[in-house]
Every structure is written in C-alpha cells, then in structure tokens.
Amino acid sequence: MSWILGLGALVLLALAIGHFLIALVLIIPTWRICVRAGFSGALSLFHLVPVVGSFIVMAVLAFSTWPNGESTPGR
Amino acid sequence: MGGEIAALTGFFGLTSLFAVVAAAFAGWMAWRIVDKTGLPGWLGLGAMLLTLTGIGSIVPLVLLWIFAFMDWPRDGAQGAPARQLGPQPGGAPTPAAPPTLAAPPTALADRRSWRLAGKVMGGGDVALVVNDGVPAYILTGAAAASPTELSLPDPSVGQPHARILTAVGRIGLEDLGTANGTLIDGARLLPEHGARDISAARIIRIGSVDLVLSRA
Numbered sequence: 001m002s003w004i005l006g007l008g009a010l011v012l013l014a015l016a017i018g019h020f021l022i023a024l025v026l027i028i029p030t031w032r033i034c035v036r037a038g039f040s041g042a043l044s045l046f047h048l049v050p051v052v053g054s055f056i057v058m059a060v061l062a063f064s065t066w067p068n069g070e071s072t073p074g075r
Numbered sequence: 076m077g078g079e080i081a082a083l084t085g086f087f088g089l090t091s092l093f094a095v096v097a098a099a100f101a102g103w104m105a106w107r108i109v110d111k112t113g114l115p116g117w118l119g120l121g122a123m124l125l126t127l128t129g130i131g132s133i134v135p136l137v138l139l140w141i142f143a144f145m146d147w148p149r150d151g152a153q154g155a156p157a158r159q160l161g162p163q164p165g166g167a168p169t170p171a172a173p174p175t176l177a178a179p180p181t182a183l184a185d186r187r188s189w190r191l192a193g194k195v196m197g198g199g200d201v202a203l204v205v206n207d208g209v210p211a212y213i214l215t216g217a218a219a220a221s222p223t224e225l226s227l228p229d230p231s232v233g234q235p236h237a238r239i240l241t242a243v244g245r246i247g248l249e250d251l252g253t254a255n256g257t258l259i260d261g262a263r264l265l266p267e268h269g270a271r272d273i274s275a276a277r278i279i280r281i282g283s284v285d286l287v288l289s290r291a
Contacts, residue, residue: 025136029143036147037111038263055101061111062104069262071113071149 023047030057038067098127113148150268188291189246193284195229201284203227204291207241214239214281231255231282240270246288248273255282 030044034057043060046053105119122138189205203225205212213224216232225239233253240247249270250257257264258280259273273279279286 026139029140032143033108036143036150055097055104058101058104058108062107066111067263068265069149070111071147 019050020048023053026054033061036068037061038069098123109142111149112142114142186243189241190289190291191225191279191286192289193286195227195284196231199228201227201286203286205239205241205246207243207246210241212239212241213237216282227281227284227286229282229284232284233282236281238270245272245274247271248279253282257281 026047027044030047031041034043035041039060044057046056049056102120102123105123106116107119109119110116122135122142125135125138186207188207191203191205193201195201203214205225209223211223213235214227214232214237215224215235216227216229217234218228219226224235227236233251233255235251236253236255237251237257238249240249247270248257248259248264250264250266250268252266258278259271259276260278261280264271273288276288279288
C-alpha cells in the first residue's frame with residue numbers, strides 16, 4: 001500500500017516542478033513588462049499561484065494606470 | 076448509467092464554458108495591455124486566441140517574450156514630443172560628463188532663456204533660469220554650490236536630482252535616479268530613459284514640486 005503513497009508523492013512532486021518551470025518561463029518576461037510599466041517586478045511572481053495567478057497579473061496590468069505612463073489613447 | 080453520462084456531459088460542458096469565458100477575458104486584458112504600449116490592441120487578443128488553436132501555447136509564449144523585450148512605441152513617444160537627446164546612461168547616475176546636444180538645423184534660433192517656476196514645500200516661490208550658454212546644469216535640493224547648479228529647496232528633491240541640458244533653442248532633462256522621481260507632463264522619466272528633449276513640455280515635476288516651463 002505504501003508504494004501507492006510513494007507514487008502519489010512522486011506525481012505531486014513532478015507536477016510541482018513542472019508548474020514551477022512553466023511559471024518561470026512566464027515570470028521572466030512578465031517581470032520586465034511590470035518594471036517597464038512602472039510596477040514592481042515582484043508582481044510577476046503571481047504566476048506561481050496556480051490557475052488564477054496569471055489572471056491577477058494581467059488584470060493589474062490591464063486595468064490600472066501605469067506609473068511610467070501609457071501610450072496616448074487614439075494614437 | 077444515463078445519470079452518470081449526463082453528469083459527465085454537464086461537467087465537461089461547464090469546464091468548456093469556463094475555458095471560453097476565461098479565454099475571452101484574458102484576450103480582453105491582453106488587448107488593453109498591448110494597447111497601453113502603443114501597439115495595436117488586437118495583437119494581444121490574437122495572441123491569446125492562438126492558445127485556442129492547434130498551435131497551442133508555445134507561439135503565445137514566444138510572443139510574450141518578444142513583447143517584453145521589444146521597443147514599445149510608448150517609449151518613443153513618452154513625454155511627447157520628447158525624444159532621446161544623449162546616449163543612454165549605463166551606470167550610476169553621476170553629474171559628470173553631460174552629453175552634448177547637437178544644434179537643430181535652423182537659421183534663426185530662439186536664444187531666450189528657459190524659466191522653470193513653481194512652489195516648493197511651505198509655499199515659497201521658486202524660479203529657475205536656464206541659459207543655453209551653459210551646456211548643463213545640475214538640479215539639486217541642496218544649496219547651489221556653483222553657477223551650474225540650480226537649487227530647488229524642497230525635501231522631495233534629490234541632491235542631486237536631475238541634469239538639465241541645453242542647446243540652441245532646446246532644453247533637455249535627465250533624471251539621476253532619485254527616489255521621488257521626475258515627471259514630464261505626467262509621464263515618468265526614468266534614469267534609463269537618458270536625456271529627453273523637454274522643449275515642448277509644459278509641466279515638469281521634480282519630486283513633489285511642479286515647475287512650469289516657459290521662455291524667460
């Protein structure tokens with residue numbers, strides 16, 4: 001029976017590592033986007049939150065005023 | 076058996092509905108984000124919609140990297156009609172070795188001085204006169220120690236805070252990396268932006284001091 005628990009733990013570990021790697025690929029460019037927009041780059045760490053993390057980062061970037069300025073509307 | 080099939084169908088239907096709503100919402104947000112950089116917003120929406128196609132997530136991921144590291148039209152137009160004047164500063168912000176401005180190709184240059192006027196903390200009026208006979212000034216919150224230093228006695232102003240560059244008929248501004256920052260007509264000027272032409276700008280914010288730019 002314990003081998004099932006061991007297998008489960010292995011699968012969970014693999015999922016966690018996979019999620020971390022995918023998040024890392026998203027965090028690096030998002031960090032730069034956040035900094036260029038005028039936010040803290042740490043905002044991109046929300047990508048580490050499963051499922052909703054990316055939506056949170058996008059929502060902040062999409063619906064807040066960028067401290068470093070935005071393109072002139074209607075240009 | 077029928078109930079289980081119905082339950083499964085409902086589950087997958089709900090999941091699909093959630094996925095579609097999430098994709099639409101993400102596309103809308105991507106549109107807004109891309110639009111803020113000066114690029115066409117539909118590019119962001121298109122990149123998001125690509126995830127629904129057989130291409131999968133790789134192409135949008137590549138596009139995200141390109142988007143993060145490419146030049147944004149916003150940066151070219153920030154503080155419009157401001158534009159790059161000198162070379163980009165690569166290191167620590169020091170007042171030494173100001174970049175020089177090339178003279179514009181005009182026969183009849185406006186040789187009037189520039190004037191930056193505003194109020195510092197406590198209500199005191201301040202008026203700084205910038206003469207294009209001096210290639211560079213240092214804007215500081217401390218007392219002026221030399222003729223090329225302009226004092227803006229306010230606690231929000233760095234010591235030094237910014238460099239003002241001049242050429243015939245033109246004036247530029249470069250932030251030296253202070254905590255309270257510099258804004259040109261509401262657009263943040265960062266040290267990595269280098270020197271910007273502010274000849275056509277109206278309001279320059281140094282720390283928390285708003286200065287109106289005009290010709291003296």
